[in-house]
Amino acid sequence: MLYDLFQVSLKAGEEILDVYAHDFDVEFKEDDSPLTQADQRAHQAIVAGLKGVGGEIPVLSEEGKEIDYQERKDWDQFWLVDPLDGTKEFIKKNGEFTVNIALIEGKYPALGVIYAPALDEFYFGSKEKGAFKLVDASKAVIANEEDLLEKSIRLPEVKQNDVTNVVASRSHMSPETEAFIEELEGKVEVVSSGSSLKFCLVAEGKADYYPRYAPTMEWDTGAGQAIVEAAGGKVTRHEDGERFYYNREDLLNGWFLVSKT
Structure with missing residues (x-):
């Protein structure tokens, strides 16, 4: 297939x-x-x-x-x-x-x-x-x-190093994303990319986290989640940390976090 x-x-x-x-x-x-x-x-x-x-x-x-x-x-x-x-x-x-x-x-x-x-x-x-x-x-x-x-x-292709990389929107940085970054320990660098390629950065190991604290739709995230999870990562709901799921009555996604492990 x-x-x-x-x-x-x-x-x-x-x-x-x-x-x-x-x-x-x-x-x-x-x-x-x-x-x-x-x-x-x-x-x-x-x-x-x-x-x-x-x-x-x-x-x-x-x-x-x-x-x-x-x-x-x-x-x-x-x-x-x-x-x-x-x-x-x-x-x-x-x-x-x-x-x-x-x-x-x-x-x-x-x-x-x-x-x-x-x-x-x-x-x-x-x-x-x-x-x-x-x-x-x-x-x-x-x-x-x-x-x-x-x-x-x-x-993932990229091995772990001493820098934490966070994917953030190319268009704007939300206050919630800024707060997430500030709470991380050690050296943090922000990487950016468009579209679902943000998920791919995490799957590749080039980013540790992709916090998405802004609206998306189900079709924006399904393929990316499959690839991230296949690479050993996770996509979880912001409100309760549970695995992101699909085919809800409202196709508008809530906030979520993509993590490498």
Whole structure:
């Protein structure tokens, strides 16, 4: 299944980059904007691809979020998808936007993939296989899952040192995040990245913590959580320290903390 999701992600990435390659000036996500075009084209590519991977497994996507809770509340398994995560990064053209796909089983992510098309980096993880990163993903010769695993780097890659690295938003630092950093002992450095790549920094071992004390949606976090957990990390709710879960009636996430161990 990971190989199939790799192919689906590459296809979605192609659709996004086709739009991204052209000059555009957009401030908001309006109908027929380049951002909306990229979203929709990636969404269509992913949904079509997942039909060939998971058969009848339903899809909950940012571009298809109108599915009523009464319809989805009894789902045992579903795909959680953000076709294009990182609106600001896409508009700024800094390359730090991603395609996110997670398989949720029993309200928790069982596997997830994150592809950064402009960076051509593919992150993936499952509870059975562990977590991995493939660089130059679109150029790699990958014929099956065995190839994918063999040619990828197992995560975490970075070993522990005497500095605590914290991922913070590129756009702004909230007072709560500042307070979290101040409470840490020893030398602390702040690293930043866009979109779900923040999760990937923790999975790689390049960051120890990613405190998210601001709103996100379920499709923003499912794939990242799967990869972090596959790398031995945790994603916990701020209010009670419990494991983050999915398919809630309200798809708006509460605050959470991503930690390397």
